[in-house]
Amino acid sequence: MLSSAILVAFVCIATALVLNFWRLFAGPTLPDRILALDTMAINTIALLVLLGIHQNLTEFFEAALLIAMMGFIGTVALCKYLLRGDIIE
Amino acid sequence: MxxxxxxxxxxxxxxxxxxxxxxxxxxxxxxxxxxxxxxxxxxxxxxWPDQPCMGRPRTLMAYLAVFLWDIVIANLTVARLILGPVRRLRPAFITLPLDLKNDFAITVLAHSLSLTPGTVSSKVSEDRRTLLIHVLDLDDEDQLIQRIKKRYETPLKEIFPC
Amino acid sequence: MPDALIEIFISIFLLIGGAFALIGSIGLARLPDLFTRLHGPTKATTLGVGGILIASVLHFSSRAEGLSLHELLVTLFLFATAPVSAYLIACAALHLRTPAPEDHRRLDRTGGEE
Incomplete structure (x- = not known):
């Protein structure tokens, strides 16, 4: 029961990642692509946590936390760049 | 302190x-x-040059309960709108006049609005008087503003009295 | 609680989480312009990942080692940062004057303070 639920969730997240990748590819504007990258980071966290449940390992948690932080900082930096033309003022 | x-x-x-x-x-x-x-x-x-002052922990708890419930409702609403026919959506920008003065309180309000039904905060004006909000499916502008003011802004004014 | 019941709860949270994450991405791919696309990832995807993280909390807490709550930290972080990302992306798009469809013509009346 649990393993089939994990499988379904894996399929959902993988499809979501493909859709995000399509948006990243299609654009059309730069903020669209930043949004797609941000969503991809969040979905990757979900994928990692799922892998942790599947393999019964807690070690993936640190990686998930790091991706959450890096994804957010990356989004902020890219938006700042678009807003100001510069990241560090 | x-x-x-x-x-x-x-x-x-x-x-x-x-x-x-x-x-x-x-x-x-x-x-x-x-x-x-x-x-x-x-x-x-x-x-932290100006500290947010907190009053009324009970109002804060009530606010959090309303907020968590609204997140669930928001997601069901947005799921229905996303999966429904796209041409029927009525997206629009509205400006919400702000009564809150404290920066921290405005941040909390903008944050709550982004996570709750059909609205994403897009820009606080330079003078902190209005908040530009994007609505995914706008029905009645005045009614929505009234609802936001009653449901979120009034309790926030009590929680952050300064 | 018996293991079977916990397994049912974990499965429900996993399915809800996966479904909402997928809906968020469908919104990202399907909706017509940037500002409507912002709604999917900020709300649905965040809640979806939150659901999967709650499933993870339940799963690891039900094992022998005792309570394991640190996944809540990721949930908290995501719920705190998703609106900030959305706000900044909207700001950047307004700054760049992203071409909006006709429905958004009102923007010129309301949002031109830069």
Whole structure:
């Protein structure tokens, strides 16, 4: 029961990642692509946590936390760049 | 607040985050977390020029309950709108006049609006008087503004009285 | 609680989480312009990942080692940062004057303060 639920969730997240990748590819504007990258980071966290449940390992948690932080900082930096033309003022 | 504990709520938050991060309740982690929770606010107090003052913890609890419930409702609404026919959507920008003065309170309001039904905060004006909101499916502008004011802004005014 | 019941709860949270994450991405791919696309990832995807993280909390807490709550930290972080990302992306788009469809013509009346 649990393993089939994990499988379904894996399929959902993988499809979501493909859709995000399509948006990243299609654009059309730069903020669209930043949004797609941000969503991809969040979905990757979900994928990692799922892998942790599947393999019964807690070690993936640190990686998930790091991706959450890096994804957010990356989004902020890219938006700042678009807003100001510069990241560090 | 006093000199050695400038931000008690922030210290408590840091301590809880440390215990969650360590994922244990061993005495060593409790002591280390308490040390960090006392030391970090002392070093960073200068980054917080005006402290948000908190009043009414009970209103805060009621607000959090409403907020969590609205997140669930928001997601069902947005799921229905996304999966439904796209041409029927009526997206629009509206400007919400702000009664809140405190920066922190405005941040909390914008944050709540982004997570609750059909609205994303897009821009606070330079003079902090209005908030530009994007609505995914706008029905009646005045009604929505009234609802936001009643449901979120009024309790926030009580929680952050200054 | 018996193991079977916990397994049912974990499965429910996993399925809800996966479904909402997928809906968020469908919104990202399907909706017509940037500002409507912002709604999917900020709300649905965040709640979806939150659901999967709650399933993870339940799963690891039900094992022998005792309570495991540190996944809540990721949930908290995501719920705190998703609106900030959305706000900044909207700001950047307004700054760049992203071409909006006709429905958004009102923007020129309301949002031109830069």
């Amino acid at each position: 006093n000199r050695w504990l400038p931000q008690p709520m922030f210290s408590l938050f840091l301590w809880l985050v440390w215990l969650l991060l360590a994922n244990s309740l061993e005495p060593g982690h409790i002591v280390l977390g308490a040390f960090l929770a006392l030391a970090l606010p002392l070093f960073t107090v200068r980054f």
